[in-house]
Amino acid sequence: MMQAIQGLAVDSDAIPMAQFVTLRLNGQLAGLPIEQVRDVFVLKQITPVPQADPAVLGLVNMRGRIIPVLSLAVLLGLDPGEPAARRMAVSVDVKGEIYGVQIDNIGDVLTLPLSGSEDLPGLVHSVWKTHARRVHKLDHELMIELDLASLLASPLTHAANPIGENR
């Protein structure tokens, strides 16, 4: 159920290259730097966490480790849409803690030259902008390179406090 993507050979030509796990969010192509992604896995048996931030889908058992799974769409402030039949997620290591990030449309792994990228233009939606590093120019379209570590390191907006505020 889990397929490792690590260890793909990187072209060691003179041109600096980078590998990205691609995904589509609301039609926009995005890429995650492969060094940030530990695993890609199918989400099964998520245990929801009541009163948690809406971005938190729940907890899963990943090889005996309990990790939280967050929705990339909700983290970016986008409409999560209808859940796909087969929900996929990537796991990310942020300062020693492992997170799952749920992504519905995971595509191929692309190897791209760094020279084909440039800084993000100012027009892009602000959430994208905060956690995007660069934009890569592909033949047919543009790919936003996301910084998952920065996305996950920022605090969640909503924290439930059962005793404090509601009572």
Place this chain on the structure above:
Amino acid sequence: MPRRPPAPTGPEAAPEAHEGEDGDLVAGEPSVVRETVRVGVARLENLMAVVSELVLVRNQLLEISRRGNDASFKAPIQRLSQITGELQDGVMRTRMQPLSGAWVKLSRVVRDIAKELGKDIRIRTEGADTEIDRQILDVVKDCIVHLVRNAADHGIESAEERTALGKPRTGSILLKASQQAGHILLEVTDDGRGIDIARLRSRAAARGVRSAATLAAMNDVDVARLIFEPGFSTAQRVTSLSGRGMGLDAVRTGIVQLGGSADLINRPGQGLTILIKLPLTLAIAPVLILEAGGQRYALPQIVIAELVKAQPGTDTRIEILGGTPTLRMRDTLLPLVDLVAEFGLDACAMPTARLVVVCHAGASRFGILVDAVHQTEETVVKPLPSKLKSISYFSGATILGDGSVVLILEASTFAAIARVGGEVAETPAEARPVQRGPEKTALLVYRAGVGRARVVPLPAISRLEEFDTARIDHTPSGYLIQYYDRLTRLVPGGSGFALQPSGEPQPTLMFSHGGRTVGLLVDEVIDVVEHVLQIDVAVQEPGYLGSAIVNGEVMDVLDVGALFGDATDGETAQGQGLLLITASDFFKAVLVPLLQTEGYQVQTAADVGEARRLAQAHPPAGVVLDLDAAAEDMLALAAELQDGGLATRLVGIATSRNRGLVERAMAAGLADVVGKFDRRALIAGLKRRPAERELAA
């Protein structure tokens, strides 16, 4: 007190004794192999982590084997399970340290305090070799020091004061540890002044810890437990070990975080005992799996008091009190937290027949409403990911045998949600008499006017109130008060009684009988004790059933019936024999004092045979039969007693009065079948004349 702090008796200390000061061994003897090794804590922790994982795998295998039918697997898996259990136990034991490690410095702490405050204090310890997980020991150390400091500082009086009180000059603190099934019990007992409940009540009211009305309705035990609450801390938190007067709430919080609980036994004027219950280890916790709104949750078993099923129309049911569900169980009220509603899982209608997990977290009791209760599991507790730590509902998560993740409920959060503290007249489950022999009764000891202390059986009291004296009218015919929109008579509790000075709360015991309420004005409520009530009617004063010896003191026993004066229909049960047949010690404890206060001379029998013998020896005027068990035998006995002319007034008691049972009981000649806690109906049934029964039947 020893001159030096006692030598540590930890594992390191013992083997050194084999060797001389200079390490020489006696010539000719084979060299003594050292029987201990030093192991780094990190290595042990590692080992424990591995064993924890093994436990998980074992659980998964058990789950698979439970589902499958392959018999050839079952035996080895059972064996694996057993060996894993033994391994887990063994590794856990190596992580244990004797509690003595936590109290080596206590005698110095006590000596310092004694010197500083000019007190004379001795500390004794029992069970120093009781072992506990070292992680827990680290936390508990500070708690113990604090509790002992608290006892020495606030509990023990000065030597002069003690001498004046007739107590030994030297105050004593006893620190006791013992291992009980699956947990450690720590007791810190002092023989000081105990908690002054009246003062605590007024302080609690002044500080707004509870509303005055809530406080008035709380019994002394619950009021005493308020010292564990944050409102009573006057100064710093646990960090400052030198700070005096810091709150016991910090201690309680520490204990509860460890998955333990704290309680107390207050003996006003005689001392205080703080009871601490701790789990043996933090790494592996037995939990109960619950289900609510289609989701499963785990609840640590250490917080669970009992499981009850609430059903409408029984004596265990859910009632809505001010919009929130409350469990009414055996005449006590317990605040409830509905998991489904709390977690917004499902917008279901107000629950009627549901399961309630009764919990105690710290000093509070409350219920958690769930849809279903599943198996218990030994689980490895894992902390929540940091992004979810702010959700105080959960203390962690764990992986079950089937591989799924469940959240572990944090009991103290639910206790806070349930806003515990308002429950009335609850006898803790542990305190319920279970042993055979003379029935113990909860007695409320009070003082009013001149003369000795008086007692009244606690179950006879409907409420404890503290009235503002300004609200009490003094009329020529007596004291009156507007109580729940009704003018209610207040009776002085003894000759020479005077109302409290204005502004002071007036403690009053409220009694309800036959739809009427009467208050008994008292000077102070001293205590609630569990005692065998043996009434000596030789020295009877009007208004009292007689005297009884309670805790070595002679006290007058209030005749509750007399309070209502003309309320009784002229017929007095004074001295009439009554036979109570029930196998339940609990109901004996509840009913015997109630019947005694009605003036009956009560005999009890545990079964039909014993009842028959007692009835033949002393034909009783009335018989009360518990129909919850062996109903047919009971009814046959009832018919037999009536035929033999041995008894004429028979009443059945039952938890649920189903129609078939009532009809059969009537056919057997019983006057009535009443609910087990419907004391009014029971008394009325006993007083009903047989002729009336014929008409009623």
